[in-house]
Amino acid sequence: MNYAEASMKLHHEKRGKMxxxxxxSLETRDDLSIAYTPGVAAPCEAxxxxxxxxxxxxxxxxxxxxxxxxxxxxxxGNIGPxxxxxxxxxxxILYKKFAGIDAFPICLATQDTEAIIATVKNIAxxxxxxxxxxxxAPRCFEIEDxxxxxxxxxxxxxxxxxxxxxxxxxILNALEVVGKSLESASVVISGVGAAxxxxxxxxxxxxxxxxxxVDSKGIIAVERDGMNDTKTKMxxxxxxxxxxxxxxxxxxGADVFVGVSAPGIVTEEMVRAMAPGAIVFAMANPTPEIMPxxxxxxxxxxxxxxxxxxSNQVNNVLAYPGMFxxxxxxxxxxxxxxxxxxxxxxxxxxxxxxxxxxxxPSLLEGGAARIVADAVKAVV
Amino acid sequence: MNYAEASMKLHHEKRGKMxxxxxxSLETRDDLSIAYTPGVAAPCEAxxxxxxxxxxxxxxxxxxxxxxxxxxxxxxGNIGPxxxxxxxxxxxILYKKFAGIDAFPICLATQDTEAIIATVKNIAxxxxxxxxxxxxAPRCFEIEDxxxxxxxxxxxxxxxxxxxxxxxxxILNALEVVGKSLESASVVISGVGAAxxxxxxxxxxxxxxxxxxVDSKGIIAVERDGMNDTKTKMxxxxxxxxxxxxxxxxxxGADVFVGVSAPGIVTEEMVRAMAPGAIVFAMANPTPEIMPxxxxxxxxxxxxxxxxxxSNQVNNVLAYPGMFxxxxxxxxxxxxxxxxxxxxxxxxxxxxxxxxxxxxPSLLEGGAARIVADAVKAVV
Numbered sequence: 001m002n003y004a005e006a007s008m009k010l011h012h013e014k015r016g017k018m019x020x021x022x023x024x025s026l027e028t029r030d031d032l033s034i035a036y037t038p039g040v041a042a043p044c045e046a047x048x049x050x051x052x053x054x055x056x057x058x059x060x061x062x063x064x065x066x067x068x069x070x071x072x073x074x075x076x077g078n079i080g081p082x083x084x085x086x087x088x089x090x091x092x093i094l095y096k097k098f099a100g101i102d103a104f105p106i107c108l109a110t111q112d113t114e115a116i117i118a119t120v121k122n123i124a125x126x127x128x129x130x131x132x133x134x135x136x137a138p139r140c141f142e143i144e145d146x147x148x149x150x151x152x153x154x155x156x157x158x159x160x161x162x163x164x165x166x167x168x169x170x171i172l173n174a175l176e177v178v179g180k181s182l183e184s185a186s187v188v189i190s191g192v193g194a195a196x197x198x199x200x201x202x203x204x205x206x207x208x209x210x211x212x213x214v215d216s217k218g219i220i221a222v223e224r225d226g227m228n229d230t231k232t233k234m235x236x237x238x239x240x241x242x243x244x245x246x247x248x249x250x251x252x253g254a255d256v257f258v259g260v261s262a263p264g265i266v267t268e269e270m271v272r273a274m275a276p277g278a279i280v281f282a283m284a285n286p287t288p289e290i291m292p293x294x295x296x297x298x299x300x301x302x303x304x305x306x307x308x309x310x311s312n313q314v315n316n317v318l319a320y321p322g323m324f325x326x327x328x329x330x331x332x333x334x335x336x337x338x339x340x341x342x343x344x345x346x347x348x349x350x351x352x353x354x355x356x357x358x359x360x361p362s363l364l365e366g367g368a369a370r371i372v373a374d375a376v377k378a379v380v
Numbered sequence: 381m382n383y384a385e386a387s388m389k390l391h392h393e394k395r396g397k398m399x400x401x402x403x404x405s406l407e408t409r410d411d412l413s414i415a416y417t418p419g420v421a422a423p424c425e426a427x428x429x430x431x432x433x434x435x436x437x438x439x440x441x442x443x444x445x446x447x448x449x450x451x452x453x454x455x456x457g458n459i460g461p462x463x464x465x466x467x468x469x470x471x472x473i474l475y476k477k478f479a480g481i482d483a484f485p486i487c488l489a490t491q492d493t494e495a496i497i498a499t500v501k502n503i504a505x506x507x508x509x510x511x512x513x514x515x516x517a518p519r520c521f522e523i524e525d526x527x528x529x530x531x532x533x534x535x536x537x538x539x540x541x542x543x544x545x546x547x548x549x550x551i552l553n554a555l556e557v558v559g560k561s562l563e564s565a566s567v568v569i570s571g572v573g574a575a576x577x578x579x580x581x582x583x584x585x586x587x588x589x590x591x592x593x594v595d596s597k598g599i600i601a602v603e604r605d606g607m608n609d610t611k612t613k614m615x616x617x618x619x620x621x622x623x624x625x626x627x628x629x630x631x632x633g634a635d636v637f638v639g640v641s642a643p644g645i646v647t648e649e650m651v652r653a654m655a656p657g658a659i660v661f662a663m664a665n666p667t668p669e670i671m672p673x674x675x676x677x678x679x680x681x682x683x684x685x686x687x688x689x690x691s692n693q694v695n696n697v698l699a700y701p702g703m704f705x706x707x708x709x710x711x712x713x714x715x716x717x718x719x720x721x722x723x724x725x726x727x728x729x730x731x732x733x734x735x736x737x738x739x740x741p742s743l744l745e746g747g748a749a750r751i752v753a754d755a756v757k758a759v760v
Contacts, residue, residue, distance in 0.1 A: 001413075007421075011423040026473065035387070035473070045463070056391075086438060091416075092400060096402055123499065
């Protein structure tokens with residue numbers, strides 16, 4: 001099927017993918033007097049006295065804002081807020097489909113860090129949580145961090161943590177398949193943007209001790225050229241010895257490769273140089289760092305990609321609907337590392353007997369959101 | 381029926397009054413590949429090349445943002461953004477019910493004029509139009525004016541223009557009932573806030589020549605104490621002679637009284653002092669400036685209120701859904717006075733033979749939105 005053509009046709013026919021549906025009757029004068037004036041003054045006054053009642057009497061407790069500035073959309077890059085709408089609508093309807101909660105796309109006409117923070121804070125009263133999406137690094141780190149600290153509703157940048165959670169889940173099962181442990185595994189992460197940094201952080205939190213991160217200039221190290229604040233902070237944490245080198249050099253003897261970088265940059269030689277039982281997560285989209293058949297031919301024991309047409313799809317739709325469902329149900333003010341690790345372990349545990357071709361649950365089987373939400377709530 | 385009690389029960393049971401409903405199928409892997417990745421890249425790229433395609437390929441062309449800062453909600457005053465949610469949700473679902481278009485409430489955590497303007501501009505890319513609601517005067521005037529000039533989508537403050545349009549419609553028919561003309565009628569407007577100013581402006585645009593406006597200190601005049609910029613500008617336009625005096629003095633000999641002010645401030649004596657065939661619009665909510673039975677006993681020929689339990693309810697739900705439907709269908713960048721007058725005349729014309737008890741169409745009969753939208757489109 002030509003998905004591009006089918007998608008253009010669908011979007012044109014439907015003029016977007018969602019509608020606003022009233023959940024109350026509006027047929028009679030009494031209906032209007034209850035849902036609207038004069039009756040509506042009663043819930044207004046109740047909330048004016050106790051703001052927390054907004055969770056019980058309005059849509060706040062059920063609605064997530066999906067916020068983007070259109071600066072890093074899919075593999076398309078900085079295409080702006082209007083062009084980002086089809087993706088944000090997609091994210092929003094997947095909430096309803098997989099977690100039964102509601103979400104609304106907010107596409108911003110600014111890419112200024114302070115303006116984004118101010119705008120999201122200003123619209124937050126009507127939402128129970130904030131989902132940041134497709135905001136480019138390194139601005140995404142400060143935006144998420146500041147909003148998490150300055151708002152009383154949970155904030156999560158999905159490109160970071162949604163990805164990191166599903167990668168961790170997949171790696172846990174892949175390590176089980178090859179009989180290795182996260183603590184002793186040597187991990188190479190290619191790509192030091194939003195997803196790469198968050199994945200490194202989460203793997204460290206989960207117990208990993210040997211991580212090298214590689215950008216287009218090679219292994220990140222404090223003294224290297226072409227660093228930024230985020231990279232320097234990470235390098236200080238994972239590369240105390242100041243190791244440098246190319247991607248090929250980093251991959252020699254590695255147990256796990258995690259690619260959130262660029263198409264085709266991993267060769268068969270590089271995979272052959274990895275340790276026996278190599279795990280390759282090649283998640284550049286739509287073309288992976290190395291195609292699964294090549295990676296396997298070069299000796300990789302477990303291969304995952306971001307694609308739905310190969311086994312082991314790393315799809316953050318497995319994570320975010322359930323994670324937001326959990327924080328909304330718990331009415332907790334923020335996401336924590338404990339919640340992210342619990343989410344990953346819960347996803348991993350959904351696969352009863354992991355094999356090389358089956359390390360992650362299937363999205364369409366369903367059930368992931370409820371299981372992830374319960375895992376989140378268990379560690380609030 | 382106890383509307384307050386019924387409304388609390390309804391809001392609690394439903395946790396707000398709306399949900400987000402996907403309009404596309406999400407059952408199969410192909411469905412997901414068309415509605416979301418990878419297919420969704422096609423509409424994204426199309427819009428990146430031509431922003432106007434957002435109207436055809438996303439929800440932008442169908443969605444109105446209902447924006448408030450919670451500063452002037454119903455008769456409740458400055459209750460803040462969370463407490464304003466039940467009203468904004470109500471406004472939003474009435475769009476769907478009466479005009480078949482979608483709206484979403486945005487309740488702002490700021491009451492600063494510049495911050496409101498910046499925030500609305502920042503969230504505008506995803507919306508086809510902006511409905512401002514329950515923002516207190518005089519800030520509402522600058523906010524609407526600036527946003528109308530600085531955004532490329534239509535912006536309307538409903539408390540101003542929705543009210544003004546329905547009042548003009550009602551007055552046109554009421555004048556027909558008593559055999560007078562707008563051009564020669566003497567009009568007194570009590571209340572110089574958002575609704576009062578907009579009503580005065582629209583009546584003037586429609587041909588009225590004798591208008592006195594009265595606030596809590598009496599008739600507004602350039603040299604009077606307690607004026608502000610908005611009042612001074614209006615006084616210079618309608619009160620060149622610098623007339624001063626009380627509400628009672630203003631009403632002597634008047635043909636039309638329009639109250640958008642405070643409960644019970646009009647006495648039977650004041651109505652008795654009006655010209656024969658007096659028209660009284662007493663729209664303070666929930667208690668009018670004078671109760672209809674008292675106004676009639678004092679000789680008023682036509683009486684209207686904001687209440688659904690008396691005849692001649694002035695309800696701006698008659699106007700705003702159709703006005704926004706019209707500008708969305710026309711894809712015009714702003715509202716104009718011509719559209720407002722056309723809307724009022726179209727509403728007035730819906731009543732084939734106006735009588736003292738029937739000067740406005742009934743909301744629940746339906747049809748007003750389509751008729752108003754067509755009237756708007758005819759003068760784009």
